[in-house]
Amino acid sequence: MTATTSTTGAPPSGTAVHRVTFWRVLRAEWIKFRTLRSTVWTAVVTAVVMVGFALMMAAVMRASTENPEMQEGMAQDPGLQAMGMTGTTVITLGYSFGQLAIAVLAALVVTNEYSTGMVRSTFAAVPHRLPALWAKLVVIVVATVVIISLALGVAYLVTMPLLDDAGLAVDLSEPDQVRALLGCVLYLATVAAFSLAVGTLMRHTAGAIFTLVALFFVLPIIFSIVVSATDAAWTDQVNKLLPSVAGERIIATGPTPDTLLEPWTGYGVLAAYTVVLLVGAAVAIRRRDA
Amino acid sequence: MIEARDLSKRYGDKLAVDDVSFTVRPGVVTGFLGPNGAGKSTTMRMIMGLDRPTAGTVTVNGRPYAQHRAPLAEVGALLEAKAVHPGRTARQHLQTLAATHGIPDTRVDEVIDLTGLTAVARKRVGGFSLGMGQRLGIAVALLGDPRTLILDEPVNGLDPEGVLWVRNLARYLAEQGRTVFLSSHLMSEVALTADHVIVIGKGRILADTPVQELLDGASRRRVRVRTPQGTDLTEALRREGAEVQVSDDGALDVAGLDAPRVGELAARAAVVLHELTPVSSTLEDAYMALTAESVEYHAEDVPAVPATTSQGAER
Numbered sequence: 001m002t003a004t005t006s007t008t009g010a011p012p013s014g015t016a017v018h019r020v021t022f023w024r025v026l027r028a029e030w031i032k033f034r035t036l037r038s039t040v041w042t043a044v045v046t047a048v049v050m051v052g053f054a055l056m057m058a059a060v061m062r063a064s065t066e067n068p069e070m071q072e073g074m075a076q077d078p079g080l081q082a083m084g085m086t087g088t089t090v091i092t093l094g095y096s097f098g099q100l101a102i103a104v105l106a107a108l109v110v111t112n113e114y115s116t117g118m119v120r121s122t123f124a125a126v127p128h129r130l131p132a133l134w135a136k137l138v139v140i141v142v143a144t145v146v147i148i149s150l151a152l153g154v155a156y157l158v159t160m161p162l163l164d165d166a167g168l169a170v171d172l173s174e175p176d177q178v179r180a181l182l183g184c185v186l187y188l189a190t191v192a193a194f195s196l197a198v199g200t201l202m203r204h205t206a207g208a209i210f211t212l213v214a215l216f217f218v219l220p221i222i223f224s225i226v227v228s229a230t231d232a233a234w235t236d237q238v239n240k241l242l243p244s245v246a247g248e249r250i251i252a253t254g255p256t257p258d259t260l261l262e263p264w265t266g267y268g269v270l271a272a273y274t275v276v277l278l279v280g281a282a283v284a285i286r287r288r289d290a
Numbered sequence: 291m292i293e294a295r296d297l298s299k300r301y302g303d304k305l306a307v308d309d310v311s312f313t314v315r316p317g318v319v320t321g322f323l324g325p326n327g328a329g330k331s332t333t334m335r336m337i338m339g340l341d342r343p344t345a346g347t348v349t350v351n352g353r354p355y356a357q358h359r360a361p362l363a364e365v366g367a368l369l370e371a372k373a374v375h376p377g378r379t380a381r382q383h384l385q386t387l388a389a390t391h392g393i394p395d396t397r398v399d400e401v402i403d404l405t406g407l408t409a410v411a412r413k414r415v416g417g418f419s420l421g422m423g424q425r426l427g428i429a430v431a432l433l434g435d436p437r438t439l440i441l442d443e444p445v446n447g448l449d450p451e452g453v454l455w456v457r458n459l460a461r462y463l464a465e466q467g468r469t470v471f472l473s474s475h476l477m478s479e480v481a482l483t484a485d486h487v488i489v490i491g492k493g494r495i496l497a498d499t500p501v502q503e504l505l506d507g508a509s510r511r512r513v514r515v516r517t518p519q520g521t522d523l524t525e526a527l528r529r530e531g532a533e534v535q536v537s538d539d540g541a542l543d544v545a546g547l548d549a550p551r552v553g554e555l556a557a558r559a560a561v562v563l564h565e566l567t568p569v570s571s572t573l574e575d576a577y578m579a580l581t582a583e584s585v586e587y588h589a590e591d592v593p594a595v596p597a598t599t600s601q602g603a604e605r
Contacts, residue, residue, distance in 0.1 A: 015435040016394055017363040027390075028386045028389035028390045032375075035378050035382040036375065117370055118373060118374055118375045120335075120369055123340055124338055125390040
């Protein structure tokens with residue numbers, strides 16, 4: 001400690017201290033969000049990878065126009081058919097990676113406060129606690145909307161020449177494609193809210209990330225295998241109600257298969273899970289000791 | 291002003307704070323003294339609304355903490371030095387908390403200067419020493435220019451200069467009419483800093499008294515006397531107003547008279563003395579005596595032979 005310390009520096013009379021309002025808490029949460037290197041980097045990497053996925057897929061689509069075998073193979077893939085194969089599908093393709101990055105980012109917004117002890121400083125400043133939770137929700141949802149919109153916008157621009165060549169130009173006069181594009185933003189924003197709630201309920205970084213990766217990544221893979229391997233009806237039922245399987249229907253542009261939900265119904269299921277989890281998180285954050 | 295009434299906190303089947311009532315007044319430094327695990331931090335967390343009391347109430351400046359509209363202007367707290375995300379700089383950490391109360395950056399820089407953190411304000415907290423973290427915690431406590439300060443073990447990890455600074459700061463803040471409530475597990479620290487002391491052990495209040503009284507009690511001298519005519523001497527001493535107790539080994543423990551006077555009285559009563567020893571008790575002795583029954587973690591007697599088993603490792 002080389003700094004000099006003074007004991008005579010009187011706290012100035014009339015230090016401007018105002019009452020706590022939601023807007024002030026929101027500003028505080030925004031400062032927290034932007035002052036952590038990890039959040040900023042995760043956001044940048046998410047956007048870059050989403051654009052990269054779109055470029056890669058666009059290149060594949062263009063290559064396939066010159067290769068009839070490849071085209072036939074893709075036409076027969078049931079997964080690709082359910083997704084639909086339009087320009088929108090190509091530029092939103094990175095959502096599957098994006099959802100993991102966004103889920104981890106959103107969970108960390110809360111769990112890093114518990115792991116570092118920061119949460120006690122937060123709750124001392126905002127003893128009602130709920131404004132802090134809602135402010136975090138607003139920050140992570142708005143940040144997600146901005147990141148994903150930017151990523152999709154850039155992906156749209158950079159893939160345009162490739163997709164034109166492939167005859168798969170993004171058609172914004174097509175309602176399904178517009179719905180899928182906005183749906184991609186909406187889906188990932190909802191995943192962010194879902195993950196923030198899971199993080200708040202679990203409080204531990206490792207536990208929350210494990211749960212989210214299991215829900216959004218591992219279970220869908222397992223179920224896609226199980227569903228194709230058995231005829232049991234319950235596997236279809238469970239599969240289509242998984243948060244990601246239901247929610248990502250909003251990004252699909254193809255015809256809805258019998259085994260999956262309609263786009264808005266599917267999104268509604270994810271939204272309902274999210275609301276229930278957020279209510280649970282609000283109750284927990286009010287009741288538990290910090 | 292902090293007022294706790296019948297405050298209890300139970301974690302599982304462990305009663306951390308047991309029906310505690312006390313008042314911390316403005317204008318003086320009040321020490322909160324007790325061994326580790328006595329319930330000091332739990333009590334302070336309940337004052338700050340971080341832990342919910344199992345029973346009882348606690349108010350700060352007349353209201354429960356959470357009901358204040360601008361809580362940082364009422365209470366500034368140093369609860370744990372590292373209630374900070376290590377990835378932020380000291381200044382950013384202060385700014386996030388200042389933002390909740392619309393406190394301007396000028397005040398943030400003021401508390402940074404006041405706590406001597408100017409040189410490291412733009413460095414990440416992760417690289418801070420314990421002492422620098424402690425200073426940042428104190429900066430946070432001062433941020434809202436609060437009427438009441440709660441400092442949990444503020445001198446932990448500070449160098450001697452820092453310890454002196456905290457002492458002076460606590461006194462200075464109290465002189466301004468603020469309420470200063472400062473915990474420590476060191477009697478000597480409290481004796482040097484506080485005017486009033488609340489002693490807690492195993493979740494119960496053991497003493498709530500001016501520090502001077504505790505000091506007087508501790509510095510009162512005692513004399514150890516050994517004699518074959520215990521009854522005669524006891525009678526003679528008691529007639530002079532001394533308190534006499536027979537200790538376990540048969541010696542007499544005399545309080546209220548000094549050794550020469552005990553010797554004179556013994557001579558006058560024709561009592562043979564085998565031992566006459568002045569025993570000075572220190573402040574720490576008084577504290578130990580007060581809390582001996584209530585220490586949470588007794589150290590096991592260290593075996594004379596180096597133990598080869600792991601028996602000493604259990605807490």
